[in-house]
Amino acid sequence: MSYQAPYKDMQWLVEQAYQTQQLGNLESLQDFDLDLANAIMDEANKFASGVLAPLNMVGDVEGCTFSDGQVTTPTGWKDAYAQFRDSGWIGLALPEEYGGQGLPKYIAQPVNEMWLSSNLAFVMFAALAQGGSEILLKFGSDELKARYLTQIVTGEWTVAMALTEPNAGSDLGALTTKAIPQTDGTYQIKGQKIYITYGEHDMAENIVHLVLARTPDAPAGSRGLSLFAVPKYRVNEDGSCGEFNDIRCTGIEHKTGLHGSPTCSISYGDNDACVGELIGNLNQGLMAMFVLMNEARLSCGMQGVGLSELAFQKAQQYSKERVQGAGADGQRVAIIEHPDVKRMLLNLRSESFALRSLGYQIAALIDVAEQSKDAETAQAAEKRIALLTPIFKGFATEQANELVGDAIQVYGGMGFVEETGIAQVMRDVRITTIYEGTTGIQAKDLLHRKIRMDQGRCISELMADIRDVVEKSPDSVVNQRLGQVLNQLAHVLDSTILNPSAELAQLDAVAVPFLNALGGICCAWQLAELAQQAQVSKAQDEVFFGNVVALAEFYSAYKLPQAQAALTTVIEEQNGVGNYEF
């Protein structure tokens, strides 16, 4: 089967996000209404299902090949890139001034989801172009912007993000790549980096590496990191590609998934001829990188949504075709008739629906943060985004791994066979809980930076918003259960998470269960609110809106108890991690 965008869901959820975040009130968005959103989604679906999806398995089977410093992408990749670029998809939500289309994030989000579902390995360059552009827009000098932005936004050149080194992964403070100042104001870059997505490839003329490095006098640790623009080919005065910039790909990883996306090891300045230009201020590289990283984390959460959707579509189709076992009347039935198969499909369906809603709400919040003329509104949106980012990234990707497992289970033995394509989804999705910050790192960010340092203000506001939804339909079983879990959460915050005398080691041990609890609560919140809206709209489409209510009910019975269990763990942790001697 080929992926098809879940158009109806997307359309309705985009509309809900638009309403909830009152995007109609934003002056700068007057030209970008829901009709436009729908027209663009329609075009994007054609590209995703028609061009990208058919290449997904090709990429997996062929993988990239590395030879003598060169990386060759799979058959069809180069052509697809040219089409993608020429259709203007890369600059969809980037400024018109640099060749983009300047669309709001709330429209770009469902489009991104389609790319991620249809061919994640392929489109990873798109998120890099988006993030790289935002860094240059925020921190780059006019000269840097002029040199790089149009080329990146139009897709002539691609972006690579060079952070990790063999001894510095999650711990960026340990980076050792050097940047030595030259008399002309540029820097000589020297060092080895690994895990660079699309660090080398054959699809574009030039690759702009954003490299974290350390100048000779820089302080130790992460406060001594600066960010540099380091192109594969130096850029001539007229903007054309010039001399080779001494950047060598030394190999690509042999990964269990995402075979079509080259993960490169790169050696910078082997011959002392690798020139970089500083982006922003010295020693503030991490700050700039965080812009890209927050983007990347949200995009990573959407990867969880996109791959769960893909897995759902595949499993649902298979379950309708595969006849096995008998129904209540003794006749053989398609396996979708078996309650246990329904349970697994609804696990996939309810979770990806809820997470999609959350992802679209976050995108709409970004529009508010970026476009609102009311400073308080914009700031509130920013704080909410900051709180939701680790929850969304961590929970969506953890869930996606579980959900794809359920999809394989629906396939039975066929799920273990590569030809069906579902095993590829399992292999591809595995990295999403790791890159752009592991779930453990998201959980620490959430617990310490987003909740404890904020003294619980932002989480209290979120809980108040959820409470509002609960109280709108106090008779609903779903809402009652969600209300109970909110009470439990309040207790956990008081007694443990915000308790000033809580032991740090103990908090860190339960950080991931705590993140998972919040993820489940946020998803239940989305479904509770959507179910309320569905009740209102029910007459328009009995099946669709009836199903939205059923999803909320399913979530409440099957998933919300898991959030409660995770909160119980937070409370019951009695140094259970510390008492064991490894």
Add this chain to the structure above:
Amino acid sequence: MSYQAPYKDMQWLVEQAYQTQQLGNLESLQDFDLDLANAIMDEANKFASGVLAPLNMVGDVEGCTFSDGQVTTPTGWKDAYAQFRDSGWIGLALPEEYGGQGLPKYIAQPVNEMWLSSNLAFVMFAALAQGGSEILLKFGSDELKARYLTQIVTGEWTVAMALTEPNAGSDLGALTTKAIPQTDGTYQIKGQKIYITYGEHDMAENIVHLVLARTPDAPAGSRGLSLFAVPKYRVNEDGSCGEFNDIRCTGIEHKTGLHGSPTCSISYGDNDACVGELIGNLNQGLMAMFVLMNEARLSCGMQGVGLSELAFQKAQQYSKERVQGAGADGQRVAIIEHPDVKRMLLNLRSESFALRSLGYQIAALIDVAEQSKDAETAQAAEKRIALLTPIFKGFATEQANELVGDAIQVYGGMGFVEETGIAQVMRDVRITTIYEGTTGIQAKDLLHRKIRMDQGRCISELMADIRDVVEKSPDSVVNQRLGQVLNQLAHVLDSTILNPSAELAQLDAVAVPFLNALGGICCAWQLAELAQQAQVSKAQDEVFFGNVVALAEFYSAYKLPQAQAALTTVIEEQNGVGNYEF
């Protein structure tokens, strides 16, 4: 790193199982005491870590190759098989009369675990030999036994189990392979089978296929299936291999894991020259197959244990070597110092320890069932095994998939790279929740056949045994929590599972959550009992026994709440699966 058997754990848990099931009282086991068990485990560890483990990645990377009906196993496989065979490991727990060593199951179980950890793809033939022998012992005529048993027990020939057809997987009643009676009492076999593990290979001289097929006048459905012994080469009067028996391998699956184990499609009787002999009675093939299937299910549960142990060892070692991030004093530390990494390692450690204990207890119960001279004792053991089999198979394999995910997470980005070997474990373990009956099928077996049809007697006895453990140390936090969950389980049984008016569709929807709840409860039971024993023995080895107590505490805080959540789902399911229209 190379696998090493967790010898100390194994030794202690074997001892506990021996004591709990009072194997010392069994007359026929007088020669097979714990000293012998330890000596054999020692030998097995040498073979597992020295011969099998180094071939595990070879098998994954090379896989089997298929050409013109022939299957070639990976480099080294054939030699390792010869060594395995010549060392007598295949017949370890099979009768001496046929060349086996006649050891009790309680000794064979830890040995099996070592094989499964060190190289699952390789040793799959061993479980087939074991199961195939038991079928022939129970149902085969003297002639069949004489023809096949010694050859199988000594490993001269291997066994293949031919059940599945393209349209009949879980639903064996739909099988269509034919068995046409011949005048000489044999049958002509004709049909296509798939998913036959080691159905064709180059390691042994002959392969005895056990084929489920249907005679012309057989009733429809699963009551019309008979089981046949169908050798690849017909057997001459003198026991040597004769004429080719018209069995053709038509291909092997391209699987996501277990590459070293050939999964064959086989065509029987293309030229009407495939001769089979009936095993047992006509139309009772399924009954015979169930003998093998129960064996296979228990072995499959042990695969969950074995792969979780392997994943734990790899993750633990990596976490001790990998330096990343800072400890409380700001110095860089190995990641095992981070509480979140400890949490993941303890998830692996506590669950695999508990499941290992359960698996060893089941093996000891099999010895009781087979060897006890007291009919009542033997029958009670049989019933307990029947109850625990689906719980152990389903829960151990579901957990193993989650646990291996945690192990990958400990590796971070390196976990996604094939060279570390942990991604292979993820790919290999994926099938364990599917073959030998999916988790959904285990859950239905548990709920209907083992609990409802039994009117809850057997589960009540199990709960009484757990209650005894709880009440032995009423002050223990672990026991108190386990006691609470037992109360909740009692309520779930009364109100839902054993409720005669419960809706079947609703029960089937929650069957897997119910199985998972019972799995968690059984593991907590094991750990609670082991912790009690550890308190008694503590002075002998403070670290080891202190750790056992810590594992029970960890499980109680981090895992038992999940069992509660699953029970909550069973109660709260309000047709949540039925209300959604697909």
